[in-house]
């Protein structure tokens with residue numbers, strides 16, 4: 001189902017919680033709805049579901065006005081963070097519930113529930129009760145229950161929030177495959193930006209009841225619309241005082257009397273920073289000199305803090321590269337920076353990378 005939301009507003013008494021929100025979701029896409037706590041994610045989801053009605057604005061499902069359609073006529077499946085299952089029903093009864101409400105024939109229900117539980121890796125658990133399952137299994141039953149009546153829209157409100165980190169990572173891949181299989185339009189609320197980046201076709205970032213940015217994970221990560229988005233998605237070094245950076249003469253244009261103009265923010269992603277020995281001399285013209293002030297091992301990489309004298313940066317170094325210790329003197333090459341001004345944002349490449357001679361090894 002194609003979803004369109006136009007000028008949506010929600011007031012709770014005097015409080016203006018959702019402010020003129022507009023977005024659309026392409027049929028079959030999985031959209032991640034993310035943002036800080038209290039931003040309005042659940043409120044948007046509840047209005048789409050019909051559990052809450054908007055103060056003004058409209059919702060269209062496949063081009064038809066659906067703003068005031070009763071919940072049961074919307075063809076929506078839900079999965080919430082917790083308490084999603086009926087505790088006194090078996091796994092089978094939970095999944096069959098929506099189909100019974102729709103008065104589907106017994107054989108049909110039997111086949112569909114068996115098929116869904118097989119797909120969820122839960123064959124053989126039909127007679128168990130929710131308390132006999134792990135958190136991850138319970139959420140998979142909740143997904144089976146939501147998908148059983150073939151919803152046109154799936155609304156997920158932090159479905160993995162109560163599940164431990166390792167299982168949660170497995171469930172991301174599982175969810176992606178599930179949505180590919182069912183091709184159901186899905187809106188997925190999560191606090192976990194990595195989860196959204198990995199799973200979603202598109203991300204909508206809401207803050208203070210407004211949409212900050214909507215785009216593919218790649219667009220949002222590489223071209224954040226504001227320094228807020230940049231700091232919310234991915235990790236970043238934010239530099240907000242005037243610091244000249246070698247290879248980025250554009251920054252000189254933004255300064256006056258040794259200060260950046262008001263509202264200039266510069267961001268450097270840690271993965272844009274290459275760390276090398278001092279003896280790699282070709283970096284000397286394109287990079288900064290620095291000293292490692294902190295290093296710790298994090299499994300797949302080393303976390304490094306480096307002080308250039310003018311700025312302190314953090315970066316990650318692959319375990320395949322040289323290992324640095326605090327006190328080591330290094331060259332660092334900043335490949336890209338993002339610059340935000342009041343009216344604009346730019347992703348800028350180190351000028352040395354445009355030179356005809358290769359400067360990297």
Ligand SMILES: Nc1ncnc2c1ncn2[C@@H]1O[C@H](COP(=O)(O)OP(=O)(O)OP(=O)(O)O)[C@@H](O)[C@H]1O
Nearest residue numbers: 012015017035036037038039040041042043044191
């Ligand atoms: N029924 C309500 N009555 C009054 N205020 C509400 C109500 N529901 C939500 N709010 C307010 O609206 C704002 C948005 O809330 P919402 O639950 O949509 O945020 P959220 O983005 O889902 O946050 P979280 O990440 O913490 O779940 C918050 O300031 C919240 O206090």
Ligand SMILES: [Mg+2]
Nearest residue numbers: 041042043157
């Ligand atoms: Mg919420």
